[in-house]
Amino acid sequence: MTMLRESQIMKIHYITGIAALFVVAIHIMMRLIMPYNMSLEYENVIANYHNLPYVVLLESILVLIAIHGFNGLRVILLELRQSKAWEDGVTILTIAAMMAVVAYGTRTIIFANGLGFE
Amino acid sequence: MNEQVIEKIEKMGKHKKKETIRSSIVLKVYRANRLAGESGHYDSIEVPVQRWTTVLDALLHAKSYKDPSIGIRFSCRMASCGSCGMKINGIPRLACYTKVSELEGSTVTVEPLANFPHIRDLVTDFAQFFSHHRDMQPYIKNDQADIEDKARLSEFLQSPEDLDKFLQFSYCIKCGLCYSACPTVATDIKFPGPQALSQAYRYFIDNRDMAEKERMNMVDDRHGIWRCHFAGSCSSVCPKGVDPALGIQLLRGHMLGFSKNEKKIADLQERLRKD
Numbered sequence: 001m002t003m004l005r006e007s008q009i010m011k012i013h014y015i016t017g018i019a020a021l022f023v024v025a026i027h028i029m030m031r032l033i034m035p036y037n038m039s040l041e042y043e044n045v046i047a048n049y050h051n052l053p054y055v056v057l058l059e060s061i062l063v064l065i066a067i068h069g070f071n072g073l074r075v076i077l078l079e080l081r082q083s084k085a086w087e088d089g090v091t092i093l094t095i096a097a098m099m100a101v102v103a104y105g106t107r108t109i110i111f112a113n114g115l116g117f118e
Numbered sequence: 119m120n121e122q123v124i125e126k127i128e129k130m131g132k133h134k135k136k137e138t139i140r141s142s143i144v145l146k147v148y149r150a151n152r153l154a155g156e157s158g159h160y161d162s163i164e165v166p167v168q169r170w171t172t173v174l175d176a177l178l179h180a181k182s183y184k185d186p187s188i189g190i191r192f193s194c195r196m197a198s199c200g201s202c203g204m205k206i207n208g209i210p211r212l213a214c215y216t217k218v219s220e221l222e223g224s225t226v227t228v229e230p231l232a233n234f235p236h237i238r239d240l241v242t243d244f245a246q247f248f249s250h251h252r253d254m255q256p257y258i259k260n261d262q263a264d265i266e267d268k269a270r271l272s273e274f275l276q277s278p279e280d281l282d283k284f285l286q287f288s289y290c291i292k293c294g295l296c297y298s299a300c301p302t303v304a305t306d307i308k309f310p311g312p313q314a315l316s317q318a319y320r321y322f323i324d325n326r327d328m329a330e331k332e333r334m335n336m337v338d339d340r341h342g343i344w345r346c347h348f349a350g351s352c353s354s355v356c357p358k359g360v361d362p363a364l365g366i367q368l369l370r371g372h373m374l375g376f377s378k379n380e381k382k383i384a385d386l387q388e389r390l391r392k393d
């Protein structure tokens with residue numbers, strides 16, 4: 001049950017981790033262009049979701065952190081037990097959880113953006 | 119220049135471990151026979167010591183004059199065979215390479231190595247450890263060398279630079295101290311451990327070896343090289359200065375493609391030099 005070699009998975013893990021640092025830094029900096037409290041007001045948050053480059057940034061944060069985080073969880077769980085059933089189960093579960101989180105987050109972004117619903 | 123050297127030596131002298139001179143110590147020896155179903159306990163044995171007495175000397179004195187039933191594995195008494203590895207005051211060390219005067223306190227606790235199945239007293243089972251080592255195929259694989267055909271047999275020339283790449287890792291005596299100190303081995307029995315992985319690197323980087331891809335595939339596994347947390351405890355306990363953690367990181371670098379073409383570049387440089 002291996003589609004990718006472990007070295008390829010870990011390359012993706014490191015790249016997503018480094019990329020997430022940059023996009024999250026931009027995301028935090030965007031909170032500082034106006035007073036912090038004001039940046040979290042409903043109108044401003046919705047305005048962010050209507051700004052297409054910002055939507056791309058939010059989606060990339062979601063995807064990068066989901067991949068990096070769930071692979072990290074897989075690595076931790078693999079060390080708990082060593083049996084083929086457990087290892088395959090952990091891999092399938094973490095991939096499914098990652099896809100569910102990305103799907104739910106993307107749905108939130110689409111709804112808040114109002115894409116195709118206005 | 120000379121002043122700098124003198125300064126360095128003086129500094130080294132200041133950092134040198136203090137030796138404590140004692141006339142006797144108490145050896146706290148872990149005793150248990152797993153096969154007989156005995157539970158573990160510690161026996162305290164008083165042993166006379168000199169300034170140069172090693173923990174192995176003290177144990178052998180205890181075995182000769184106090185309790186001949188102490189189970190201990192040893193051979194060369196000079197840190198070459200790697201047989202007398204044990205936990206001394208909680209740290210994996212070679213008993214023949216640890217002087218009692220280097221240790222703090224008048225009680226020295228000796229226990230079997232962690233991460234190894236226990237057999238009796240201070241003796242552990244190395245079968246799994248050697249199996250991981252064997253899995254790495256720790257020998258040079260070269261299809262171009264036909265050892266049967268003596269007429270075609272030729273030497274493999276290596277430059278000092280080529281030798282330097284793996285020399286440090288070839289000093290491994292398979293004592294198992296790094297394996298015992300590794301936190302990943304403690305939780306993941308399929309993890310090959312620092313010794314096997316550093317040996318994989320030792321043969322991988324050897325320019326006489328042709329089984330580069332084969333070795334890569336062996337360690338590029340769910341429980342392979344990527345499970346190393348880089349705690350570095352393997353390198354800190356190694357009595358031969360092998361630095362297995364360095365070997366693991368270098369091999370990882372190769373697998374991530376940081377030095378993918380290093381061998382090809384070295385071959386090309388060698389050819390250009392000859393031309």
